[in-house]
Amino acid sequence: MLAKVSANLMPPPSLTEQIAITKVHSLHSLCTNIISERPYRAPHHSINLTTLLGGGPNLIPGEISLAHLGVLHLDELPEFRRDCLEALRQPLENHFVKLDRINGHTQYPADFMLIATMNPCPCGYFQSNIKECTCSPSAIQRYRQKLSGPLLDRIDITTPVLQEPDSILHRGHTTSTKQHTLAQKQIHDAIQQQHLRYHDLTRFNSRLSSLEITRYCHLTKTAKDLLSQASNHYCLSARSYFKIIKVAQTIADLELSPKITTEHISEAIQYRPQILN
Ligand SMILES: [Zn+2]
Structure with missing residues (x-):
């Protein structure tokens, strides 16, 4: 949906x-x-x-x-x-x-x-609170290994989506148009921020080179420290490291924040596929 x-x-x-x-x-x-x-x-x-x-x-x-x-x-x-x-x-x-x-x-x-x-596993109920998962650990591993590390590395945001009971989906329907308009405006404003920052250089944060990241993305001191700690802890690849900054920059743009803070970095870290697995 x-x-x-x-x-x-x-x-x-x-x-x-x-x-x-x-x-x-x-x-x-x-x-x-x-x-x-x-x-x-x-x-x-x-x-x-x-x-x-x-x-x-x-x-x-x-x-x-x-x-x-x-x-x-x-x-x-x-x-x-x-x-x-x-x-x-x-x-x-x-x-x-x-x-x-x-x-x-x-x-x-x-x-x-x-x-x-x-799905999180072949049966679809791994860590679900609706039904018990019937998959063996090896079946779950085989299923997830169908996606290679280099492919996952190219995905910017990975997030689990909890299965919602039908009642919540129905209730959501009435407010969805209003939320859609709000989200649309927030996204348009964030894109506008990027246009103002990069002019004709590039269109989106996701397109920045590592050199351009150093020039345009401003992290607070604590945000920088958090990122280097996470990088060591999770043995992040250079691609993952820069992807976190780019996603954090987008989160900052959605909030119209001039700097990337620890909150933006920690949210972006959670979206890396290696961390979810
Ligand atoms: Zn399962």
């Missing part, structure tokens, strides 16, 4: 973005009108590499390019084929996909927000 509304929480695409989205979609299928909404693509886990990345006799764009400037939602992530999961690493890093096939070579944009969901 959250993944589905996420594309609408982002600001509507600019005219340049609308043209870029339409270009990719027109290569895939007949499309007569300009696409004015951010795409939301949710391919099934049985998808093959060609349909996900693109290719085939006419080198048509795949799902990752059809999700360009929008959302790619992969439900039940560990159920996807291993080659598909590993193939996501390069576009997640470079925001484009290179297709080198016997029948030709081409490159398509693939700048999407990946939203992936999975």
Whole structure:
């Protein structure tokens, strides 16, 4: 449900973005009108590499390019084929996909927000207060190992979602429009903060290089200390270390805070996949 509304929480695409989205979609299928909404693509886990990345006799764009400037939602992530999961690493890093096939070579944009969901274990009830989990520790380990460390390392935010009883979901429905508008405004303001800080350099915190982080992200002394302690304790990779600062900067932007504080760093640390496991 959250993944589905996420594309609408982002600001509507600019005219340049609308043209870029339409270009990719027109290569895939007949499309007569300009696409004015951010795409939301949710391919099934049985998808093959060609349909996900693109290719085939006419080198048509795949799902990752059809999700360009929008959302790619992969439900039940560990159920996807291993080659598909590993193939996501390069576009997640470079925001484009290179297709080198016997029948030709081409490159398509693939700048999407990946939203992936999975169960905590094969039966789905690990640490649930609704039902007891029936999985053996080795079955849980096998299930989680389907996702490689390098793939998880490229995911900025990982968070458990507790199963809510139906009554809460129904109650939530009445206030959801108001919350949606509030969240939309908060996100727009945070993006605006980033535009003001980076001008034409980059669009989002997530795109900052390590050098740019040193220049633009200002941590308080205690926030810096907390981050270095966590880094030693969890043996974080350099990628994870910088991802924590970038996520913390976004949390600070959502609060319109000029500095990254310990609260922002500690919240960002909790979102690292290594820490959840
Ligand atoms: Zn289970």
